[in-house]
Amino acid sequence: MQKITPFLWFNDQAEEAANLYTSLFRDSKITKIARYPEGSPGPAGKVMTVEFELFGQQFTALNGGPSFNFTEAVSFMVNCDSQEEIDKYWETLLQGGSAQQCGWLKDRYGLSWQITPTIMGQLMTDKDKAKTERVMQAMMKMVKLDIATLKAAYEGAA
Numbered sequence: 001m002q003k004i005t006p007f008l009w010f011n012d013q014a015e016e017a018a019n020l021y022t023s024l025f026r027d028s029k030i031t032k033i034a035r036y037p038e039g040s041p042g043p044a045g046k047v048m049t050v051e052f053e054l055f056g057q058q059f060t061a062l063n064g065g066p067s068f069n070f071t072e073a074v075s076f077m078v079n080c081d082s083q084e085e086i087d088k089y090w091e092t093l094l095q096g097g098s099a100q101q102c103g104w105l106k107d108r109y110g111l112s113w114q115i116t117p118t119i120m121g122q123l124m125t126d127k128d129k130a131k132t133e134r135v136m137q138a139m140m141k142m143v144k145l146d147i148a149t150l151k152a153a154y155e156g157a158a
Contacts, residue, residue, distance in 0.1 A: 001058075002057075002058050005058045005059060005060055006057075006059050006060070006076075007059075007060045007061075007062065008059060008060070008061045008062065008070075008111065009062050009064045009067075009068045009070075010061055010062065010063055010064065010109060011063070011064075011065060011066045012046075012063045012065070013063070013109055014047055014049065014050045014061035014062055014063045015033065015047045015050050015061075015063075017061055017107075017109050017111070018030055018050040018052045018059075018061050020092075020107075021052065021054055021059075022052050022053075022054065024088075024089065024092050024093070025054045025055055025078075026055075027053075027054075027055050027056065028052065028053055028054045028055065029052065029053055030050060030051070030052045031051045031052060031053060031058075032049075032050070032051040033047055033049070033050050033051075034047075034048045034049045034050075035047055035048055036048045041065075042063065042065075046063065047063055048062065048063060049061065049062050049063075069110055070106075070109070070110040070111045070112065071112075072100075072104070072106075072112045074112070075104065075111075075112035075113060075114050076111070076112070076113050076114070077113075077114040077116055078113060078114065078115050078116065079116055079117075079118045080115060080116065080117055080118060081117075081118050082147070083117075083146065083147045083148070086103075086115050086116075086117060086144065086145060086147070087144075089113075089115045090105065090115045090144050093105055093107045093113050093115070094107070095108065096108030097109075097110075099143045099144065100112075100143070101140070101142075101143060102114075102139050102140065102142060102143075102145070103115050103116050103139070103142065103143075103144065103145040115144070115145065116145060117145055117147045117150065119147065119150075119151070120145075120150070123135045123150055123151070123154050124136070126154070130156075131154050131155075131156070134153040134154060134156060135150055135153050135154050137153065138150055138152075138153035
């Protein structure tokens with residue numbers, strides 16, 4: 001069992017969200033569903049929590065009602081090895097959500113995601129400040145990140 005598990009508060013879409021996330025990311029699965037018992041704060045028999053794994057990382061989703069909403073203060077960064085991977089995650093998570101600047105999006109549940117190329121760390125930490133500045137300027141103009149454009153900026157070809 002991992003020591004720290006992200007715990008996500010949904011209004012009433014915990015199972016729906018867990019199904020979406022586990023269908024999108026490989027090596028993912030729902031591991032347990034708990035239902036509200038009689039005499040609890042939720043309707044008896046309705047899904048209370050859903051435990052699931054994404055790439056081996058454990059998560060718990062709660063149907064806790066409308067008291068709290070997600071904000072950009074917490075997001076999940078997905079490291080992508082290819083533009084095809086970026087496109088796949090971006091298009092699926094964006095359905096019913098909203099695109100934001102620099103590879104960020106909010107999914108239909110309001111959860112924030114950063115769909116980022118794995119190479120970004122290398123591009124942004126080069127000792128040549130001119131390269132990192134060009135990459136930053138290119139990224140700031142993007143909504144969905146484009147690996148070829150970021151690499152071109154890094155090389156000074158953009």
